[in-house]
Amino acid sequence: MIEVDRLTRHYPGHHGLPKAALSEVSFTVAKGEVLGLLGPNGAGKTTLSRILTTLLLPTSGTATVAGFDVIRFPRRVRHHIGLVLGGDRGLYGRLSARQNLDYWAALQGMNRRTARARITELICQLGLADRADDRVETFSRGMAQRVHLARALLSAPSVLVMDEPTNGMDPHAVVGFRGLIQQLRDQGTTVLLTTHDLHEAQQLCSRIALIDRGRLLRVGTPQKLLAAVRAPRVVTAARVAPAIVNSLAGIVGARVQSRDGQLTVHVDDDTVLATVLASLVAAQVTELTVAQPNLAEVYRGVIEDREFAL
Numbered sequence: 602m603i604e605v606d607r608l609t610r611h612y613p614g615h616h617g618l619p620k621a622a623l624s625e626v627s628f629t630v631a632k633g634e635v636l637g638l639l640g641p642n643g644a645g646k647t648t649l650s651r652i653l654t655t656l657l658l659p660t661s662g663t664a665t666v667a668g669f670d671v672i673r674f675p676r677r678v679r680h681h682i683g684l685v686l687g688g689d690r691g692l693y694g695r696l697s698a699r700q701n702l703d704y705w706a707a708l709q710g711m712n713r714r715t716a717r718a719r720i721t722e723l724i725c726q727l728g729l730a731d732r733a734d735d736r737v738e739t740f741s742r743g744m745a746q747r748v749h750l751a752r753a754l755l756s757a758p759s760v761l762v763m764d765e766p767t768n769g770m771d772p773h774a775v776v777g778f779r780g781l782i783q784q785l786r787d788q789g790t791t792v793l794l795t796t797h798d799l800h801e802a803q804q805l806c807s808r809i810a811l812i813d814r815g816r817l818l819r820v821g822t823p824q825k826l827l828a829a830v831r832a833p834r835v836v837t838a839a840r841v842a843p844a845i846v847n848s849l850a851g852i853v854g855a856r857v858q859s860r861d862g863q864l865t866v867h868v869d870d871d872t873v874l875a876t877v878l879a880s881l882v883a884a885q886v887t888e889l890t891v892a893q894p895n896l897a898e899v900y901r902g903v904i905e906d907r908e909f910a911l
């Protein structure tokens with residue numbers, strides 16, 4: 602549904618020299634896939650979203666959405682794509698949710714009767730029914746974001762581009778909104794999801810693209826990205842006899858610490874991990890945990906951005 606090939610976008614930089622916000626970025630997104638675009642501030646995520654939604658022209662390279670080139674067929678692309686932005690832009694606070702949606706439907710040239718039915722359907726689907734006729738300026742961040750999503754879904758697009766859609770929401774609203782994204786995914790909508798939130802990416806995305814300074818550094822399933830991490834695993838166990846601690850200390854590649862029977866072992870690879878676990882199980886130690894690397898470790902390993910708070 603999305604094909605991006607060597608996409609490049611320059612902005613004027615210092616002394617008139619071009620500065621690359623995107624450099625030779627290539628990837629594809631299949632129908633029904635949720636691709637997470639993850640990267641620090643200034644990585645180029647918004648630039649890419651804007652090109653795909655025909656709001657910005659690339660300097661070179663190509664991008665197609667639902668088979669239509671974004672430069673040659675922008676109207677067709679717009680018909681197939683919905684854009685959901687984070688933040689407070691884009692809604693009329695003094696209008697109700699329904700009036701906002703009526704307005705956007707009219708701008709898109711939708712027939713009134715079709716628009717009315719579609720708006721009622723979206724209001725129900727997105728949990729807005731109780732507040733549909735209240736002014737949007739009285740809405741919480743999470744409710745306003747649902748109106749943004751309804752607006753993007755008016756023309757039933759097959760592709761949604763979401764730029765940090767849960768930014769600024771409280772945790773409860775985030776859970777509800779992510780549930781909506783999951784529903785859309787299950788209904789076959791293709792989603793490009795820009796996010797800073799590693800947990801969100803891991804929860805929602807079938808694949809994740811890591812982008813930094815305009816370059817695509819890695820693309821893969823969360824499992825594939827995790828498999829490539831060399832972060833040490835940590836085994837912890839309780840009530841471990843001193844003799845067992847001593848025998849573990851003899852395993853090459855295991856760094857053992859122990860205090861009052863509470864054991865912590867750092868291991869470098871899966872073979873050492875298996876040996877440590879086998880020794881503990883043979884000694885009938887059952888209270889143990891293994892901390893797996895998570896996306897934060899992948900991120901740290903791939904992107905060296907000090908400003909990005911994990």
Ligand SMILES: Nc1ncnc2c1ncn2[C@@H]1O[C@H](COP(=O)(O)OP(=O)(O)OP(=O)(O)O)[C@@H](O)[C@H]1O
Nearest residue numbers: 612613621622640641642643644645646647648649
């Ligand atoms: N209109 C512009 N003029 C000049 N430079 C720009 C312009 N828009 C973006 N840039 C630069 O392009 C680079 C990529 O910006 P972009 O907004 O795409 O990043 P981002 O990944 O979306 O960042 P954020 O997470 O902060 O939204 C940045 O270095 C930014 O300063």
